[in-house]
Each structure stands twice: as structure tokens, then as C-alpha cells.
Amino acid sequence: MGRLADAAERQRRQLTTSSIAAARLRMIIETVQPGGAPAANGDLAASVADLIAGGDPAVLWFALAVLRAEFPDVAAIEDAQRLARLDGPATVVRRELAGLRAAAWRGSVPRVRVLSEAVTVDVSHTANVDFVSGIQRVVGETVRRWVAEHDTTLVGWADEYVAFRALTGDEYRRVLGTAPDPRSMVRACEVLIPWRGVHVLPELAVERERTRHLAGLARFANTRVTAIGHDCIPMTSGVTVTPGMTSNFSMFLAAMRYTDRIAVTSHASAAEFTGWRRMVRAVGLRGPDLAEVGLPVQAAPSTAEDLAETKQRLCLAGAPLVLVVGSHEPRKNHLAVLHACELLWREGLRFNIALVGSGSWKAEPFRAKVAEGQAANRPLDSITALPDEQLWAAYRLAHFVLFPSLNEGFGLPAAEALACGTPVITSRFGSMEQIVAPDGNPLGGLLVDPRDDRSIADAMRTLLTDDEAYARLREQARARDLGSWDSYAAAAWAYLTLGET
Amino acid sequence: MTAPVIDRPALWQRLHTVAPVLLETVPATDDDPFAAAGQLLDAVVRSVAEDPGNGRLWLLLIALNGEFPTHDDLMDVRRALELHQGAIAQHVLLDRCLAMIAAPEDTVAELDLITDRPVIDVDFSARNELMTGIQRVVRHTVPRWLEHHEFVLTAWTTSRTAMRRLDPPEMQRVVSFHDRADGSRGKQVEGSRPHRLVAPWHVPVILTEVPEPGHAERLAALGQHSGSPLGLIGYDCIPVVSADLVTQHDQEKFIAYLDVVKFASTVACISEPSAEEFAGFVDMVHPQALPGPRVVVCPLPTGAAAAPGGLPPVAANGPARVVCVGSIDRRKNQIMVLEAAERLWREGHMFSLHFLGSGGLPPADFTEWLEQLVASDRPITVASEVSDDDLTRAVGAARFTAFLSLHEGFGLPVAESLALGVPVLASNIGSVRSLADGHGGLVVDPNDADAVTTQMRRLLTDDALIDELRTLARAQPSRSWADYAADLWRLVVDGAV
Numbered sequence: 001m002g003r004l005a006d007a008a009e010r011q012r013r014q015l016t017t018s019s020i021a022a023a024r025l026r027m028i029i030e031t032v033q034p035g036g037a038p039a040a041n042g043d044l045a046a047s048v049a050d051l052i053a054g055g056d057p058a059v060l061w062f063a064l065a066v067l068r069a070e071f072p073d074v075a076a077i078e079d080a081q082r083l084a085r086l087d088g089p090a091t092v093v094r095r096e097l098a099g100l101r102a103a104a105w106r107g108s109v110p111r112v113r114v115l116s117e118a119v120t121v122d123v124s125h126t127a128n129v130d131f132v133s134g135i136q137r138v139v140g141e142t143v144r145r146w147v148a149e150h151d152t153t154l155v156g157w158a159d160e161y162v163a164f165r166a167l168t169g170d171e172y173r174r175v176l177g178t179a180p181d182p183r184s185m186v187r188a189c190e191v192l193i194p195w196r197g198v199h200v201l202p203e204l205a206v207e208r209e210r211t212r213h214l215a216g217l218a219r220f221a222n223t224r225v226t227a228i229g230h231d232c233i234p235m236t237s238g239v240t241v242t243p244g245m246t247s248n249f250s251m252f253l254a255a256m257r258y259t260d261r262i263a264v265t266s267h268a269s270a271a272e273f274t275g276w277r278r279m280v281r282a283v284g285l286r287g288p289d290l291a292e293v294g295l296p297v298q299a300a301p302s303t304a305e306d307l308a309e310t311k312q313r314l315c316l317a318g319a320p321l322v323l324v325v326g327s328h329e330p331r332k333n334h335l336a337v338l339h340a341c342e343l344l345w346r347e348g349l350r351f352n353i354a355l356v357g358s359g360s361w362k363a364e365p366f367r368a369k370v371a372e373g374q375a376a377n378r379p380l381d382s383i384t385a386l387p388d389e390q391l392w393a394a395y396r397l398a399h400f401v402l403f404p405s406l407n408e409g410f411g412l413p414a415a416e417a418l419a420c421g422t423p424v425i426t427s428r429f430g431s432m433e434q435i436v437a438p439d440g441n442p443l444g445g446l447l448v449d450p451r452d453d454r455s456i457a458d459a460m461r462t463l464l465t466d467d468e469a470y471a472r473l474r475e476q477a478r479a480r481d482l483g484s485w486d487s488y489a490a491a492a493w494a495y496l497t498l499g500e501t
Numbered sequence: 502m503t504a505p506v507i508d509r510p511a512l513w514q515r516l517h518t519v520a521p522v523l524l525e526t527v528p529a530t531d532d533d534p535f536a537a538a539g540q541l542l543d544a545v546v547r548s549v550a551e552d553p554g555n556g557r558l559w560l561l562l563i564a565l566n567g568e569f570p571t572h573d574d575l576m577d578v579r580r581a582l583e584l585h586q587g588a589i590a591q592h593v594l595l596d597r598c599l600a601m602i603a604a605p606e607d608t609v610a611e612l613d614l615i616t617d618r619p620v621i622d623v624d625f626s627a628r629n630e631l632m633t634g635i636q637r638v639v640r641h642t643v644p645r646w647l648e649h650h651e652f653v654l655t656a657w658t659t660s661r662t663a664m665r666r667l668d669p670p671e672m673q674r675v676v677s678f679h680d681r682a683d684g685s686r687g688k689q690v691e692g693s694r695p696h697r698l699v700a701p702w703h704v705p706v707i708l709t710e711v712p713e714p715g716h717a718e719r720l721a722a723l724g725q726h727s728g729s730p731l732g733l734i735g736y737d738c739i740p741v742v743s744a745d746l747v748t749q750h751d752q753e754k755f756i757a758y759l760d761v762v763k764f765a766s767t768v769a770c771i772s773e774p775s776a777e778e779f780a781g782f783v784d785m786v787h788p789q790a791l792p793g794p795r796v797v798v799c800p801l802p803t804g805a806a807a808a809p810g811g812l813p814p815v816a817a818n819g820p821a822r823v824v825c826v827g828s829i830d831r832r833k834n835q836i837m838v839l840e841a842a843e844r845l846w847r848e849g850h851m852f853s854l855h856f857l858g859s860g861g862l863p864p865a866d867f868t869e870w871l872e873q874l875v876a877s878d879r880p881i882t883v884a885s886e887v888s889d890d891d892l893t894r895a896v897g898a899a900r901f902t903a904f905l906s907l908h909e910g911f912g913l914p915v916a917e918s919l920a921l922g923v924p925v926l927a928s929n930i931g932s933v934r935s936l937a938d939g940h941g942g943l944v945v946d947p948n949d950a951d952a953v954t955t956q957m958r959r960l961l962t963d964d965a966l967i968d969e970l971r972t973l974a975r976a977q978p979s980r981s982w983a984d985y986a987a988d989l990w991r992l993v994v995d996g997a998v
Contacts, residue, residue, distance in 0.1 A: 082950070232785060236788075254743065282778045
């Protein structure tokens with residue numbers, strides 16, 4: 001009885017295994033040579049070997065990706081090319097089929113689907129985090145508009161970042177804020193293999209397995225890979241980022257060498273990516289094309305209720321509110337801010353300060369200073385979580401926003417303050433300078449040297465004591481137009497998918 | 502953990518050493534070092550607190566802690582001094598210092614203030630026996646500088662918190678590596694402790710190596726705040742340009758080093774392409790309103806004078822020998838040499854293949870294939886720990902050498918092969934291309950196996966080609982280690998003041 005069942009099971013598995021292998025081989029042939037002549041005496045493996053023998057690395061990448069249900073990395077392609085040269089392409093196909101049969105016998109093969117000439121958008125990280133940083137905000141606003149206006153497939157990564165897969169319903173909701181049309185949903189357990197498509201990476205990818213497989217795709221597949229380039233801070237201000245981030249970012253850059261285009265978000269990120277590409281070109285690689293597609297900022301409206309609630313939470317009667325937005329990492333320069341405040345309080349100036357931002361690496365000195373100030377009864381609040389509606393209300397309630405960061409790809413809080421008509425004090429260089437003074441003249445803000453606490457204190461004193469100067473800045477801030485997400489999304493789409501600037 | 506206790510006689514010595522540059526007039530102090538330290542401290546703190554710059558504070562912290570401060574240390578103390586005056590300022594300062602001391606054992610070390618000659622940091626080459634490209638540069642250059650200049654050589658303390666003098670075995674490792682008595686070789690001896698600390702004051706500081714991450718932050722603060730111009734040798738930017746070819750540790754180490762580069766005054770790069778890499782990085786820091794270092798080119802030696810040893814090459818009899826010099830790893834791309842060789846053996850060509858070089862992380866696929874080929878009697882040898890003489894003999898006896906690296910700052914094995922008049926099959930990438938092309942090398946795309954095989958076949962079969970390349974190799978202009986050392990001194994030391 002047991003024996004008979006075993007035999008039947010074995011037979012069933014063998015049939016499944018052969019049919020999976022045949023289906024995958026057919027998938028390769030039909031994609032690479034649609035409508036081509038049927039295989040000689042039905043030998044699918046030989047036909048795939050013939051396709052590989054053509055020597056196009058894109059065909060080899062695709063064949064391996066389909067047979068393995070996994071994107072081959074650079075080493076896997078080079079290894080297969082070597083085997084093909086020395087022992088012939090048929091050996092490569094034989095080896096891959098043996099691997100596939102073994103996996104199928106164990107019952108561990110996912111379904112594979114080919115995405116032909118599609119635009120895929122990689123939102124794997126944004127789809128899986130609850131917090132909203134600057135990058136996540138850009139991804140959400142942009143991708144929502146792309147999905148509404150273009151034929152776009154949002155993807156994440158399967159298993160250990162080995163291949164694309166469709167998003168789950170939860171992931172869609174997190175990125176778009178709405179549930180997708182069920183008809184547009186593909187099964188999330190399917191592995192998606194692109195062929196002659198465009199793949200857009202709008203977020204930062206630092207998972208090492210992800211960048212390893214992305215590098216193979218960008219270098220060898222016939223899908224063009226493009227990206228939004230936010231900044232190179234882990235390389236240009238390495239000492240300020242979390243341990244491990246620097247090396248992971250190096251691997252991200254290694255993958256970016258083989259992309260077609262990167263849309264950079266500001267003059268500062270343009271300078272960073274252009275400098276990096278100069279380094280890449282020194283080794284004889286071309287590197288991606290770069291174009292600046294400047295980020296916009298649009299303020300969300302605040303209701304009377306939001307304003308009232310936030311006022312009660314953050315404001316002190318009779319004291320102007322100084323608002324600081326940004327996580328507690330050293331790069332945001334909160335220690336300089338707290339010192340400048342202490343200098344001004346000692347001068348007898350009246351104001352209270354609210355620092356809104358999540359905790360982070362190396363935040364201990366910041367927490368200690370906040371505790372010290374509070375113990376001395378300084379009007380000082382650190383708020384680690386503030387709902388979006390209250391944050392927008394806080395921007396509107398603030399006397400001014402203080403953002404003297406040491407390095408930013410795009411200084412979002414400075415731009416958000418201006419979008420709310422609130423004056424801002426920020427750093428006199430990089431993207432922060434560009435936001436306040438797009439044409440060289442500051443409009444709606446004061447620029448300071450963030451490495452000089454006195455320079456920060458001087459600007460604060462001006463906005464706290466010089467009513468005339470303050471009124472002028474307020475006026476200028478109200479008149480600022482910082483662009484719209486509609487036009488950003490359209491310009492980014494045109495550049496990333498079509499190469500149009 | 503026990504609370505750090507500052508050793509007061511050593512503290513007195515250090516304060517006394519820095520007082521002349523921190524004070525206009527050094528006050529008379531008691532004979533008792535304990536009391537004297539207090540009296541000096543009072544005067545020094547007052548003077549430093551009044552100075553808005555950070556340079557003198559940087560030096561004061563070294564005197565107090567026996568450690569080089571980080572930027573965060575400096576800013577912390579600077580802010581504390583702005584909020585307190587008089588005796589309280591002194592208390593607050595000492596309190597902060599005690600909190601920031603990372604290695605209490607170093608607080609007993611005495612300090613030398615260097616104000617009249619450059620300080621040359623040779624940390625790794627002094628403490629290690631390893632001989633890779635960077636150590637070759639250091640051990641060829643520093644002895645030549647010794648013939649003409651006065652300077653102080655330094656390494657870092659065990660805790661990686663301060664610069665210190667070398668002890669005699671370390672000195673030998675740097676200035677007479679090959680001429681040491683046999684007994685002193687191979688030993689990682691540390692001399693007497695504590696070493697004397699070294700604080701450079703407004704003199705050029707030259708970093709000859711890529712520092713370990715442990716002290717990079719303190720070096721960056723030196724470059725940013727101390728007033729001493731920091732000069733670097735720029736080797737390459739492989740870990741950020743070709744991160745997939747190096748280890749994760751090297752990626753992290755290099756980005757920590759880039760924080761030092763940001764605040765350096767000069768980077769003297771070993772080739773034009775390496776200078777392009779560093780110039781690209783300088784472009785990247787401009788958005789932070791930092792000027793970044795001046796980037797200059799100081800090429801490593803080439804031509805006959807670049808030969809690794811003094812032995813004349815000896816032509817070998819028998820089948821052609823192909824030699825491949827360098828640590829075995831993915832970046833050096835030896836697997837491509839192996840593939841071309843195997844294809845040519847299968848075609849029936851007769852030659853032997855020799856890999857020479859230590860270190861590196863041999864990739865598994867290379868090692869596995871190599872073992873298979875050796876087992877099937879392919880004429881391959883692998884030798885690590887090769888002396889300069891053996892290297893010269895092996896390269897000199899080769900029909901040609903092969904160097905198909907995917908990314909180099911320079912390519913010493915190419916220069917050394919050509920120096921011996923031996924043709925090279927070389928990558929067409931960056932500095933390797935410039936070294937080889939037209940100077941006795943055949944250049945080829947190191948990723949193109951068919952092209953590599955074709956060129957290797959030509960080199961094995963075409964005697965006229967070999968003669969022509971040998972002539973070109975011998976005809977190239979010669980640049981010696983003495984030339985390199987002199988140019989480097991001019992660019993990073995004289996150029997700094």
C-alpha cells in the first residue's frame with residue numbers, strides 16, 4: 001500500500017517536474033523569438049541553447065532568470081558565459097534544468113510570469129515601512145500619480161530580494177493610500193521577470209541582496225533601469241550615518257553605475273551624482289545620464305481644529321514658537337540649535353522651541369541636552385511623533401522654522417515651511433540655499449553658517465526682535481510657489497521612462 | 502569600568518609642553534608638579550576660552566586627555582566654555598574631558614610638540630610585516646626622504662586615539678625593511694610603553710596610507726581644526742566606485758577615510774585616473790560649502806628604475822612562461838587569465854602559467870577551477886610570500902606577464918614587468934592602460950574573454966611582436982623611486998606651506 005502510494009507520488013512529481021521545465025523553456029523561446037519556427041523535433045532545451053549561443057548577454061540573463069525564478073547576479077552571468085564558452089551553451093541549459101528539476105522535486109518552485117515591455121516601479125521599502133521620511137513622501141506623491149495616468153506595475157522583491165513580485169494589498173495601500181483595482185492585482189507569489197521594459201527605482205535601495213540582483217539586471221538585461229537620485233550623504237557625510245549604511249550605500253552606487261538615467265532632486269544632489277559619475281568615468285565606464293528634476297512642495301491644508309489642537313500642544317501663551325523638524329541624527333545639527341537657543345535665553349529673549357523628529361542613531365548627546373534644558377526650566381519640547389495634520393498646523397503656527405542641517409539632498413522642512421508661508425532659517429549652502437534663494441536672493445528666509453552656533457543665534461535674534469525684517473520675510477514666504485507634485489510626477493515620468501527632459 | 506584618572510606628572514609635562522604656544526607668557530609655577538599643573542591649567546583655559554578659533558582648543562584637549570579630539574569632542578567643549586566663566590569653566594572643562602577619555606592608559610604618556618618639521622604618519626607599515634602596494638610605496642619613499650629631510654615618523658597608539666613616536670623595530674620596518682637583521686624580521690614587537698605622543702602644531706602632516714576606521718574621525722578633526730595642513734597620498738577610490746570588488750570592511754574603512762579627505766589640504770594621486778577619482782569626490786563635497794583638498798598627480802615610478810630588485814633578467818629556456826603577479830581576488834580578475842590559458846592549452850599551445858602574490862581573498866570559483874586544472878596536469882604554479890628577488894627572477898624569465906585587473910589606482914605589477922623589459926597583457930582600463938599602451942604592453946578589455954584569448958595567442962606565437970614590445974618596454978622613459986619621493990615631498994610638504 002505504502003509502496004504503491006510512493007510510486008504514484010513519484011510519478012506525479014516527475015510529471016509535474018517535466019511540465020514545469022517544459023513550460024519555462026517555452027516561456028523563454030516564445031518571449032525571445034515570438035512566432036519563431038517550432039523547435040526541431042520538439043527539443044526545447046536545444047532551442048534555448050541556440051538562443052544563448054547568439055551571445056547576447058540579455059538573452060542569457062533572461063533565460064537564467066526564468067529557469068531559476070531568480071535574477072542572476074553579475075557573478076552568475078559571468079560564470080554561465082564562461083561555461084558556455086568552454087563547454088557550450090547546451091551545458092549551461094542542462095545545468096540549469098538539473099537545478100530546476102531538483103527544486104521542483106522538492107516542490108519549491110514559484111510561478112514565473114514574464115512582463116514584456118512593461119514599466120515596473122520598485123517600491124519595496126516604501127511599501128513596508130510605517131514611517132514617512134522625505135524619500136517616502138516623494139515616492140508616495142509621485143507613484144500615486146504615475147499609477148493613475150500610466151500603465152505601471154508596482155513591484156516589490158520576492159524572498160531574499162532575488163526577483164520582482166507584485167505587491168500585496170497591504171503594500172498597495174501603504175504606498176498609494178488606496179486599495180488597488182482587484183483586476184490589476186497579480187498574484188503576489190508569482191515571480192515577475194522583465195523583458196525589454198523600463199524599471200524605475202524611485203526610492204533608495206540599500207539592502208545588499210537587493211542591490212546585488214539589481215546590478216545584474218541593470219548591467220545585463222535588456223530592461224532599462226532608471227532611478228531618482230535623492231542624495232549621496234552616506235558617502236559625502238559618512239560619519240553622520242548609521243553603522244553599516246556606508247557600505248550598503250557603496251553597493252547601491254555599484255549598481256547605479258549600470259543604470260541608464262538618474263533624475264536628481266536638487267543642484268546639491270546633481271553635484272553629488274555628477275562627481276560620483278566623474279569617478280566612475282575614470283575607470284572607463286559611461287555611467288548613467290543625469291538630469292535635475294527639482295522636487296516640489298505643496299502644503300496640505302489645516303483645519304481650525306488641527307490648528308487649535310496643535311496650538312494647545314506646542315505653543316506657550318505670549319511666546320513665539322520656534323519649530324525644528326528632523327530626526328535626532330547628528331547631521332541635523334540639533335546640538336547647535338540647542339546651544340544657540342541657550343545663548344538667546346540667557347540674553348533674555350522670550351520664545352519656546354519644539355523639536356519634532358524621531359529618535360535615531362547617536363542621539364544620546366541630544367537627549368542629554370534636552371533633559372538638561374528641561375531641568376533648567378527652559379521652554380523646550382522634543383516630540384518624537386506628530387500626526388501629519390498637526391505637523392502642517394505646526395508649520396503654520398510657528399513664528400519661524402529653524403533648519404540648519406549640515407547636509408541635505410533636499411531640505412524638505414525648509415521647503416515645507418515656505419509652502420506654509422512661514423519664514424525659515426537654514427544653511428547657506430547646498431539644497432537648503434537653493435530652496436530659500438532659487439535665483440540667488442533669499443526670499444522668505446535667512447541663510448546661516450550651520451557650523452557656527454553664533455551665526456544661527458544671530459539669525460534667530462533678528463527674527464525674534466526685528467519686526468520689520470520679520471514682516472518682510474513673512475510677506476516673501478507667502479508669495480513663494482514651490483511647484484506642484486503634478487508637474488514633478490509628469491517631468492520625472494518623461495525623463496525616467498522616455499529620456500525626455 | 503574604572504573611572505579614568507589623569508596622571509598628574511604626565512599632565513604637567515603635557516601642559517608645560519603646549520603652554521608656550523597657547524600662552525603669550527608662561528606663568529611661573531610651583532616646583533611641585535601637582536600644584537604646577539593646576540596653575541598652568543588656569544592660565545591656559547582662560548586663554549583658549551577667549552579664542553574663537555578651534556585650533557588652540559584642539560591642542561589643549563590633547564594636552565589634557567593624551568588623546569586627539571574628535572570634532573564632536575571639540576564642539577562639546579567649545580559650547581561648554583561659552584556658557585561658563587572663570588573657575589567654573591575650568592571645572593566644566595575637566596569634567597567634559599574625563600567623560601570623553603576613551604583610553605585611560607594613554608593619559609600617562611608624555612607629549613612632544615612638533616613645530617619645526619613635518620610629521621609623517623606611517624601607522625600600518627610600522628606595525629605590520631605585510632608588503633602590499635601601499636607598503637611598497639611607503640617603504641620605498643620614506644628612506645629616500647630621510648636622506649634629504651628632517652621629519653618625525655608616527656604611528657597611532659594601541660587605542661587608536663593619538664599619534665605617537667615609533668619604537669626601533671617599527672622604525673626598521675619602515676626605513677630598512679629588507680636590510681634588517683634576520684632576527685628582527687617577522688616579529689610584531691611592540692617597544693616600551695607608553696610611547697611618547699606627538700602633537701603636530703602648524704606643520705604639514707602627511708598621511709601615507711589609508712587609515713583604519715578607528716582613528717579616521719580624529720584625523721578628520723586634525724585636518725578641520727588643528728591648523729596643520731594635511732597631505733595625503735591618493736591611491737584609488739575602488740571601494741566606492743567598484744564596491745562589488747572589495748569586502749564590506751574595506752567599503753566601510755574607505756568611506757570613513759573620505760571624511761579625512763574632505764578636510765585634507767592636498768591629495769597627491771599616484772596616476773591621472775586616480776586623480777580623476779579624487780577630483781570627482783571633491784566635486785561631491787562642494788554642496789557642503791567645503792573646498793575639499795587640492796588634487797595633484799604624482800605618478801609612481803616607471804621604466805627601468807621601477808624594477809623591483811637589482812637583478813638582471815635571465816632569459817629562460819624551455820616552454821614559454823606566463824607570469825601573473827598580484828594578490829588573487831575577484832578585482833584582479835585572474836579567472837580570466839585562467840580561462841584564456843585553458844582555451845589555449847586545449848588548442849595545443851605549450852606554455853606554463855605562474856601566479857605570484859600574497860594576500861587577497863581568492864574567489865571560490867577560481868580556487869575550485871584551479872585545483873581541477875592542476876589535477877588534470879595543466880602546468881600551473883601558485884606561489885605566495887614571494888621575495889623581491891624571486892619576483893624579479895620569475896618576471897624576468899617570463900615570455901610575458903598578464904595583468905587583467907578590473908580596477909587599479911596604478912598597477913605596480915605592470916610597471917615592474919615593463920621595467921624588466923618583459924611585455925604585459927594588460928587591461929585597457931584607467932591607469933593600467935596608460936602604463937601599458939605603447940610602452941611594451943598589449944591592452945585588452947578584461948571582461949572580453951575572446952579578446953583576451955586572441956591577444957594571449959598572439960603573445961605566445963608571434964616572436965616579432967614580443968621583440969617589438971620588449972624594445973618599447975626598454976625605450977620608455979625612466980622614473981625612479983628617488984624621483985617619486987622628491988616630487989611627492991615638493992607637492993605635499995613644500996606645497997603645503
